[in-house]
Amino acid sequence: MASNTVRSHPVYAACYDRFNAYAERSWLGAARRRIAGLARGTLLEIGAGTGANLPYYQGIDEVIACEPDPAYRRRLARRVPEARVAVRMVDAAAESLPVPDGSVDTVVSTLTMCSVDDPATVAAELARILRPDGQILLFEHIRTDRGRLPRLLQTLAIPVWYCFAGGCRLNRPTLDTLRVAGFEVSVLETLYAPHTPRVMYPFVTAVVTPRPNRAAPEAA
Numbered sequence: 001m002a003s004n005t006v007r008s009h010p011v012y013a014a015c016y017d018r019f020n021a022y023a024e025r026s027w028l029g030a031a032r033r034r035i036a037g038l039a040r041g042t043l044l045e046i047g048a049g050t051g052a053n054l055p056y057y058q059g060i061d062e063v064i065a066c067e068p069d070p071a072y073r074r075r076l077a078r079r080v081p082e083a084r085v086a087v088r089m090v091d092a093a094a095e096s097l098p099v100p101d102g103s104v105d106t107v108v109s110t111l112t113m114c115s116v117d118d119p120a121t122v123a124a125e126l127a128r129i130l131r132p133d134g135q136i137l138l139f140e141h142i143r144t145d146r147g148r149l150p151r152l153l154q155t156l157a158i159p160v161w162y163c164f165a166g167g168c169r170l171n172r173p174t175l176d177t178l179r180v181a182g183f184e185v186s187v188l189e190t191l192y193a194p195h196t197p198r199v200m201y202p203f204v205t206a207v208v209t210p211r212p213n214r215a216a217p218e219a220a
């Protein structure tokens with residue numbers, strides 16, 4: 001998907017850092033720090049937004065910060081000079097990433113898989129660009145695991161939420177989408193973040209790796 005087909009959310013992008021300021025101080029910053037601490041090598045971030053992860057990266061060869069929305073990209077550009085690692089900003093949607101096959105050690109997705117248009121295509125694209133020993137580091141909110149009523153409330157909230165939260169879909173089964181695409185998912189933490197609308201629960205921190213190929217069957 002071309003980046004210019006991704007819908008822009010200029011008002012939400014303008015308010016994003018202010019909306020998140022309390023969460024960043026109380027729990028979101030800690031989640032970003034944990035993700036960044038696991039990162040290595042050449043790192044590609046999908047939906048890098050305003051660059052909220054950049055201050056946490058250290059000791060990484062290069063960060064390729066992909067962001068398709070110009071409203072976010074302008075804010076991202078302001079943070080790039082403050083980063084402690086080399087950052088290359090790229091205008092790209094996660095469905096179509098301009099990097100060669102098997103060239104990335106770490107993909108970071110924080111609060112992005114809820115916003116992409118086509119999660120299955122994104123998962124396939126991540127499988128294409130990752131090295132065989134590569135990893136995806138996720139911090140995402142996903143479809144609730146708390147029964148039928150929370151699931152119904154989450155589903156009912158989607159149209160309003162989508163409009164006011166920059167195109168976010170509340171009930172994405174992101175971990176399942178990645179498993180179907182051939183990844184193994186290891187959940188490090190499930191978080192019911194304080195002072196956060198319950199329709200966003202749960203948040204997960206996960207390390208996602210390509211499933212090793214099964215051995216080829218022996219010739220008869």
Ligand SMILES: C[S@@+](CC[C@H](N)C(=O)[O-])C[C@H]1O[C@@H](n2cnc3c(N)ncnc32)[C@H](O)[C@@H]1O
Nearest residue numbers: 047048049052069093094110111112115116117
């Ligand atoms: C809620 S913001 C999260 C920003 C950032 N990752 C963070 O942790 O603060 C969602 C991000 O996903 C981006 N996005 C939306 N559709 C996308 C797509 N198809 N491919 C890549 N990024 C996308 C938005 O432009 C925005 O930057």
